[in-house]
Amino acid sequence: MISQLSWKIGGQQGEGVESTDRIFSTALNRLGYYLYGYRHFSSRIKGGHTNNKIRISTKPIRAISDDLDILVAFDQETIDFNAHELNANGVIVADAKFNPVLPEGIQARLFPVPITAIAEELGTSLFKNMAASGASWALLGLPIDVFNKAVEEEFGRKGAAVVEKNIEAVRKGAESVLELAGGPLHEFALEPADGGQKMFIIGNDAIALGALAAGCRFMPAYPITPASEIMEYLIKTLPKFGGTVIQTEDEIAACTMAIGANYGGVRTLTASAGPGLSLMMEAIGLAGMTETPVVIVDTQRGGPSTGLPTKQEQSDLNAMVYGTHGEIPKIVLSPSTIEECFYDTIEAFNLADKYQCPVILMTDLQLSLGKQSSAMLDYNRIVIDRGNLVTEPEEAEQNQLFKRYEFTEDGISPRVLPGVKYGIHHVTGVEHDQTGRPSESTENRQRMMDKRMEKLKHIKVTDAVKVDAPHETPDILLIGMGSTGGTIDEARERLAKEGIKTNHATVRLIHPFPTKDIKSYIEKAKTVIVIENNATGQLADQIKLHTGYGDKIQSLLKYNGNPFLPAEIEQKCKELSLAWQH
Structure with a gap:
């Protein structure tokens, strides 16, 4: 028996690759295996080669594998594009419909399964993803009842008849490949998993959940790969907690709306990728000048310009550190695991409130979209810190404004929310005095700059x-x-x-x-x-x-x-x- 195995499925985008992977990996997760996934997909809705690779292990893993054990192919392009990864004992399960052939030099075993024929026999080609999944599952010799349970959960909302046909597709796919292979492949028999409960999520979902746990109740954002899942998660979830998501006309509006909401006291974040971050730069400077907390997620992808929207890159670092004109205090935090995506998002909100500055949470496409096993989250670790938020200012003298930007040793001024008695002050993007009134005094300018930048000397984060x-x-x-x-x-x-x-x-x-x-x-x-x-x-x-x-x-x-x-x-x-x- 083996302790780990690598499985990949590929085909044209839009023909069921994603759902096949989802059900296959969900069933493995239920058995207690550790999983690490990588999606290779095109920047279009339908068409173009796509593949999903899952690494299965009896111990924790956080990397894609160098090689491949099983390749499931819906078309010849998938074989041509991915067969070089197969190891010496590699197997290809291919749809017999396209008469699959092995590329020159590839020694893998090829099993042409009538995947499309099975699906059409059941009434529609849509069932072919289940036939392919059943074939894969059968080769591993894993308990079919666990897989069927995952199918029921995936399609249960569509009714019992649909569930039954999907399970029948699984059965027929399994029977077909076992006949070709002569039974389960013993060299791919996985050692039993520990059976422990694990989360199986993408980094974007962990960030969204972290925002929710941090008390975020508003998200203005514009959809963009690979950040959109954060928005999609919160669209469904925030209303249950009295919050909302607004799809803005662009990232400029998203960032300025987030700044306004934070100024009003509502914990708010926005999320984007490199092109959107570029559009936000002037607004990020506004947050720095007005000392308004705001959390921005940048899920990096291939650039510049539109670049490679669906591919891995880590090239926005300089933009996050140096992108704004002028000089402001800001924090750039980079989680490296699914768990850190959750806890760091909470910390990002606390840091933004404590230091009254923009906080950019920097991820990358693989961390944002690669589905992975994760330890269960510990909600007892959640701490909410609103910083120097004054709820009851001292009574002011007549016509005296609140010193919202008061000079302090650590650079952090008292903050008050709009509407609080005795808390009236000015807010402007131009240089200002301690009450927020515009000021071009050279002495005031230097003291204000020093005050704002002083914050950077005191910033403390968990495990820098x-x-x-x-x-x-x-x-x-x-x-x-x-x-x-x-x-x-x-x-x-x-x-x-x-x-x-x-x-x-x-x-x-x-x-x-x-x-x-x-x-x-x-x-x-x-x-x-x-x-x-x-x-x-x-x-x-x-x-x-x-x-x-x-x-x-x-x-x-x-x-x-x-x-x-x-x-x-x-x-x-x-x-x-x-x-x-x-």
Whole structure:
């Protein structure tokens, strides 16, 4: 028996690839397996090759696999595009309708199952995804009742007749492939899972749930890949808690509306991707100048311009740190796991209120859309901190305004919500005095700038840098951010077997940069490799800028639209090790 297996299904976008993957992985989750998924899809509604890859394991995993065990193909393009990933014992389950053939040099076993014929026999080609799922499930020899239960939950709302036909498609697909294969494939028999309860969600859903738990009750946003699921989740959920979502005409309106709502005291967030973030920049500056809390989620994708809307990239870092004109205090926080997406969203709201500034939550497409197993969330960890929010200001003298922007040692002024007695003040995007009145005084300007920027010296976040450092003096310190963490750790496991000592640091606070938290680990390492999905090494540049160790820092970059594979990181480290030996 084996402890893990990789399965992929592919076809034309819109022909059931997503639903097949969803039911297959849901059933595996019910059995207690750990799962990690990756979606390769086109930036259009229908048509174009798409595939979903699921890694199944008896232990926690946070990376896609280098290779592939089972490929389910709805068309020849899927075989041509993906067969190179198959390992020596690989299997292709293909729809017999298109007369599948193996590409030259591929040694996989090919099982042409009459997937479309089974579906049409049951009344419609829509059932072919269930026939394909049944064939996959049967090859693994897993209990069919668990799979049928997942089918019932998926289609139950459509009535018993629909459920029965889908289950019949599953049965026929299973029988057909078992006849071709001579029974379940024992080499793919999975060890029993631990059976423990796990969440199986995407990062966007975890962010949306975190916003809800943080007390967010309003979301203005404009749909954009790969951020739209946050909006879609909250559209369904917020009204149950007295909140609402508004689809705005563009991201400019979304950001300014979020600022206005936060000014009024309602915890609000907006979410977008790179192009939308560009449009928000002037408004983000307004939030910084008026010291208004606002939480913005940037789910990075391939750029620039429209770029690769449905592909992985981490190239917005510089835009988040430097994008606004002028200088404002802001926080850029980067979760690296599903759990962190939830807890960091809550922390983002607390940080925004505490430091009265914009907080950008930075994810990437793989973390946002890659469905993964996650530990159950601990709601006892939730803490709400509204910061220096004054609910009962002292009685003001006649015609005296509230000092909303009062000079303080830590730069954080008392904040009051509109309508609170004795809390009247001005709010403007131009430079202003302590009461908010416009001011062009040179002395006031310098003091106000100093006051606002002072906040950056006091910002504290949970685990600004998350470090796994078993070695006092490692050969290599691997540094990453976002979704690269699990891939780095898997590569490290392999490198350890080769005698290469590695430590791992995940940078979670991008701005203000946590220099003290990471500098000592860089000092002790023989060399440092920074792993990121962009062409210019933006995280590496930040590290060099703030630590001064440019001579020992190297970059491993990938910007072709795909996430890193463990083997790519492993290979880079081995090349370095060989170079040292020579």
